[in-house]
Amino acid sequence: MLPMSDLGRALCIITGASRGFGRTIAKEFSRVVRPGSAFVLVARSGGDLRSLQAELTETEAGRAGLQIRCVEADLGLAEGLERVTKAAQEVATDLTEHVLLVNNAGSLGDISRFTKSFTDMTEVNSYLSVNVSSFLCLTAQILQAFPQRPGLRRTVINISSLCAVKPFSSWVLYCSGKAARDMVFRVLAAEEPDLRVLNYAPGPLDTDMQLEARSKSGDVQLRKSFSEMFSQGQLLSCEESCVKLMKLLMEDSFTSGAHVDFYDI
């Protein structure tokens, strides 16, 4: 397809939208959607979501009538996923020409400990449920709710990480969860040729998650290296990473299912 100058009349579903990269995606995407678009913003924290909604309402897109639906939901629960899907169906219209799902929600897990300490199935099950199962099942639900039809473009995005392809000491849950997510999307891309499927690794972002990484990582070297990146100003802003993500989406020349890193672009 031809490169686009915007994301079209879009329905954007963004998880983990209340903070960090998800919040930036919501704000930046609002600049590149056409009138008649709708956003479904998902997070556990309702207060932060509503402040984002208020912010978006004041933007040009907001004044032009961008529909914004906040869903306060725990993605570790089936009921949470279903409310997201239902909200997306409610705000979609016959004129929607692009459905985008941004699977951004995620957690580091306990990075203060090493692999040999993960003896408790309940802890691991819970991590995988929130970070892998919910990711797969929400994607599947959205694809079923918005099946392929002429004139509808569908894009699903996994906010991935370098950790999906490279092991980090003391980050076993995060690395294996991200590896699993990338593979879910590689399989999906092989199955659904009409779909655009992207594993985007946003680079080392200056977010609360990075603060957690440099203060809590069990691996001393890793903690040191993150601290140095921070103090030397090498962390990326969410905005600059989001600009590259939007460039990818609008140029639309990435291989469906590929893992694309900020530094590859």
Added chain:
Amino acid sequence: MLPMSDLGRALCIITGASRGFGRTIAKEFSRVVRPGSAFVLVARSGGDLRSLQAELTETEAGRAGLQIRCVEADLGLAEGLERVTKAAQEVATDLTEHVLLVNNAGSLGDISRFTKSFTDMTEVNSYLSVNVSSFLCLTAQILQAFPQRPGLRRTVINISSLCAVKPFSSWVLYCSGKAARDMVFRVLAAEEPDLRVLNYAPGPLDTDMQLEARSKSGDVQLRKSFSEMFSQGQLLSCEESCVKLMKLLMEDSFTSGAHVDFYDI
């Protein structure tokens, strides 16, 4: 270290030991352990385990006093894992010089359906619990039960698959589970330099799992390609794949944490 001509006075813990590759591993390993070794054989099916035990008791190793403990356990349950660890501790002695854990148990998941059909968190959670969480937690429990000490060699093996590195249409659970397992072991290898960590992809084995693959895969091409491999005699016997695994272990020159495929050796 120097190449070994056997696995030493070993404690071998083998999951999924009742059938297929796990059963072959138990039989082949019994030929290359020294007197004073012990096996912990784990599976859901107690009957098949006991028939394997009877078979092993009749071998040279069995007649020389190989200890064999059968653990009938569901690895999706914390209680099942704990019984495996307890059995391993009971049969280990001060003379044990090599602890080997072979994480072979696993399931394909429902391969008749495509990714977009996986909307049910309960199904995905259950798959990941049996195939990823139990794998991580059992490994952690065994490492804690047998900490590093002078004279003790420790090897942990993940029976991996080409699916850990290559997506297969209609195999989303299997591929993503195997990708997660490989990554768990890559992180573990980075954390524990004294440990030998191996992701071994055994190649397309002529087992019940392959029968399931060629009869049930939702992807028609995949089903056809597996059927052709079967009819043209291209599937591998469990024995020939196990020979390569033992070669790897005895030469002991693989990079810890690496993904090594049958066809790489």
